[in-house]
Amino acid sequence: MAYEKLLLKNVGRDDSHTLDVSLAGGGYQALKKALSGMTPEAVLEEVKASGLRGRGGAGFPTGMKWSFLPKLGDKPRYLCVNADESEPGTFKDRLLIERDPHLVLEGIILSSFAIHCHTAFFYIRGEFQKGARIFEQAIAEAYAKGFLGKNILGSGYDLDVLVYRGAGAYICGEETALLESLEGKRGLPRIKPPFPAIVGLYGCPTIINNVETLANVPFIVERGAGWYNGIGRPKNTGPKLFCISGHVKKPGVYEAPLGIPFKELLNEHAGGMLHPDRPLKAAVPGGSSMKVLPAARCDVLLDFDSLAAAGTMLGSAGGMVMDSSTCMVGALLNLAEFYEHESCGQCTPCREGTGWFTKILHRLEAGHGRKEDPDLLIDVAKRVEGNTICPFGEAIAWPVQSYVAEFKSEFDDHVTKGACPFGGAAKRG
Amino acid sequence: MSTATRAVSVETEKKIDALLTKYPRKSSALLPALYAVQEEHGWVPEEAQDFVAGKLGVSPAFVAGVVSFYTMFHRKPVGRHHFQICRTLSCMLRGSHEVMARLEQKLGIARGAVTPDGRFSLQFVECLGACDTAPCAQVNDDDVPLLDAAKVDELLARLK
Numbered sequence: 001m002a003y004e005k006l007l008l009k010n011v012g013r014d015d016s017h018t019l020d021v022s023l024a025g026g027g028y029q030a031l032k033k034a035l036s037g038m039t040p041e042a043v044l045e046e047v048k049a050s051g052l053r054g055r056g057g058a059g060f061p062t063g064m065k066w067s068f069l070p071k072l073g074d075k076p077r078y079l080c081v082n083a084d085e086s087e088p089g090t091f092k093d094r095l096l097i098e099r100d101p102h103l104v105l106e107g108i109i110l111s112s113f114a115i116h117c118h119t120a121f122f123y124i125r126g127e128f129q130k131g132a133r134i135f136e137q138a139i140a141e142a143y144a145k146g147f148l149g150k151n152i153l154g155s156g157y158d159l160d161v162l163v164y165r166g167a168g169a170y171i172c173g174e175e176t177a178l179l180e181s182l183e184g185k186r187g188l189p190r191i192k193p194p195f196p197a198i199v200g201l202y203g204c205p206t207i208i209n210n211v212e213t214l215a216n217v218p219f220i221v222e223r224g225a226g227w228y229n230g231i232g233r234p235k236n237t238g239p240k241l242f243c244i245s246g247h248v249k250k251p252g253v254y255e256a257p258l259g260i261p262f263k264e265l266l267n268e269h270a271g272g273m274l275h276p277d278r279p280l281k282a283a284v285p286g287g288s289s290m291k292v293l294p295a296a297r298c299d300v301l302l303d304f305d306s307l308a309a310a311g312t313m314l315g316s317a318g319g320m321v322m323d324s325s326t327c328m329v330g331a332l333l334n335l336a337e338f339y340e341h342e343s344c345g346q347c348t349p350c351r352e353g354t355g356w357f358t359k360i361l362h363r364l365e366a367g368h369g370r371k372e373d374p375d376l377l378i379d380v381a382k383r384v385e386g387n388t389i390c391p392f393g394e395a396i397a398w399p400v401q402s403y404v405a406e407f408k409s410e411f412d413d414h415v416t417k418g419a420c421p422f423g424g425a426a427k428r429g
Numbered sequence: 430m431s432t433a434t435r436a437v438s439v440e441t442e443k444k445i446d447a448l449l450t451k452y453p454r455k456s457s458a459l460l461p462a463l464y465a466v467q468e469e470h471g472w473v474p475e476e477a478q479d480f481v482a483g484k485l486g487v488s489p490a491f492v493a494g495v496v497s498f499y500t501m502f503h504r505k506p507v508g509r510h511h512f513q514i515c516r517t518l519s520c521m522l523r524g525s526h527e528v529m530a531r532l533e534q535k536l537g538i539a540r541g542a543v544t545p546d547g548r549f550s551l552q553f554v555e556c557l558g559a560c561d562t563a564p565c566a567q568v569n570d571d572d573v574p575l576l577d578a579a580k581v582d583e584l585l586a587r588l589k
């Protein structure tokens with residue numbers, strides 16, 4: 001079945017990051033259409049009708065989020081683009097930023113127009129130095145062409161876009177931590193409510209959207225919600241970028257409609273398992289914060305609702321694949337170390353819990369584990385879950401629960417054998 | 430701060446002054462100002478933190494809190510070539526710990542340290558958002574994909 005690439009239609013071309021290549025590929029046609037004949041409300045309605053759901057992790061309907069903004073008042077409204085992309089296993093926004101920044105920028109301009117925003121921020125993780133440079137360049141080209149600045153394309157609409165670089169903190173991808181960081185502070189998540197749509201950046205109404213989410217908007221505006229609705233599955237519409245890494249032959253970002261089977265992504269797009277003699281053991285379809293699926297349950301469709309039904313989540317679509325050589329205790333320990341390092345430390349259950357996880361997993365992996373340790377992990381995870389300011393708590397509590405539950409015998413083996421059956425502790429160095 | 434030496438150069442100060450009016454609120458200039466300092470010094474010395482605090486009208490303790498929160502701001506000098514090896518799952522599955530072991534052995538330092546001649550420093554970092562190129566790293570601002578022992582050796586020979 002021939003699928004027309006949308007989000008990645010340009011990325012294979014030479015100089016795909018330049019305005020010339022973007023324009024040759026139909027770039028900014030949607031902007032011209034919107035600014036010459038649509039009201040902001042009409043753009044918002046089109047996005048709502050498209051069924052577009054956020055690509056940053058939670059899958060929240062984008063048009064609905066925008067409609068939570070209060071009535072236009074004296075306060076400015078802000079759009080903050082979430083280009084923090086730090087969820088382990090995720091590298092799709094990077095591709096768009098580096099290879100088709102104008103598609104992202106057109107989405108930002110259209111979305112800002114729809115929500116009556118005149119200053120948008122592009123919050124990009126500090127490690128994406130190259131992406132930040134390329135995006136700054138794209139912004140400069142857009143200003144020169146009259147796509148940004150005052151009176152865009154003679155429509156009377158004004159917009160400035162500012163790039164803001166993070167500086168190495170996973171938590172700044174959480175939307176309220178991102179706002180704190182943008183305000184020049186430590187990235188400590190805020191208590192919600194109030195939600196950012198009401199009280200966001202500098203206390204003003206603010207919308208936060210993921211890079212890929214916004215990259216969908218030009219297509220919706222240009223071709224209409226009805227057409228967009230035909231891609232993917234009911235309530236899970238549109239094209240999607242799927243990341244896949246780990247033990248596969250061709251790790252990468254692949255575009256497909258929402259709802260393609262995981263096995264198709266693995267075998268047809270990613271070339272199958274890396275080593276022919278090492279079968280699939282487990283996969284995380286949605287990024288490290290999501291629950292793991294053992295191989296036997298990997299026959300799933302990759303969309304929001306199908307994966308929720310399978311007991312996990314699409315998340316950021318950061319698929320990580322592990323083969324039969326992988327020690328699941330070691331894999332979980334690796335993730336636990338990540339979360340311990342990245343916890344902002346505000347909530348006691350998260351700060352203390354992440355420390356407990358690494359401590360227990362360390363001793364299990366080193367062969368000094370106790371019989372009750374697997375249960376202790378679950379117990380601690382239950383105390384973290386639901387007891388924190390932001391969903392970071394669940395982002396580690398869920399993986400802990402699922403790795404232990406799905407691979408319980410492997411955890412027990414570490415205790416009874418008094419060593420990692422995979423030689424893991426030594427291998428990790 | 431001594432009066433004889435400047436905490437930041439005239440040029441950096443100009444950059445910081447421009448940042449103060451770039452954003453809707455002055456407070457947002459903090460992270461970009463710290464980047465400007467780090468660009469000049471290679472790290473963010475305490476005197477420069479105090480200088481930035483003065484410019485923004487916040488306390489030195491506030492700035493110190495921000496600097497320590499973000500891992501990309503260095504509170505002490507790093508090597509001329511700062512190796513940041515990704516340690517997170519997709520890279521671990523593809524051999525990042527072997528890469529780190531090789532670097533530690535070749536450089537004769539442990540992760541977190543700087544070579545005595547100041548040429549190299551070594552650090553494990555979290556997912557760089559480039560897992561398709563695992564095991565990967567950054568050397569200063571540059572992405573280094575698909576590392577292995579041979580590539581480590583080649584890289585060390587090339588970097589002066």
Ligand SMILES: Cc1cc2nc3c(=O)[nH]c(=O)nc-3n(C[C@H](O)[C@H](O)[C@H](O)COP(=O)(O)O)c2cc1C
Pocket residue numbers: 053054055056057058059060062082083084085086087170171172173174175176208209210211213214390391392395
């Ligand atoms: C710990 C944590 C980290 C997150 N990191 C990111 C991120 O790197 N990029 C992103 O777009 N969303 C991230 N999110 C989700 C954001 O909070 C927010 O839901 C999202 O940016 C909204 O955009 P969307 O509706 O377009 O998906 C993170 C959430 C949490 C709890």
Ligand code: SF4
Pocket residue numbers: 171188189342343344345346347348350351388389390391392393
């Ligand atoms: S859950 Fe963790 S990361 Fe989130 S606010 Fe609390 S301590 Fe910070």
Ligand code: FES
Pocket residue numbers: 088089090515516517518519520521555556557558559560561563565
């Ligand atoms: S795990 Fe190393 S770049 Fe993502």
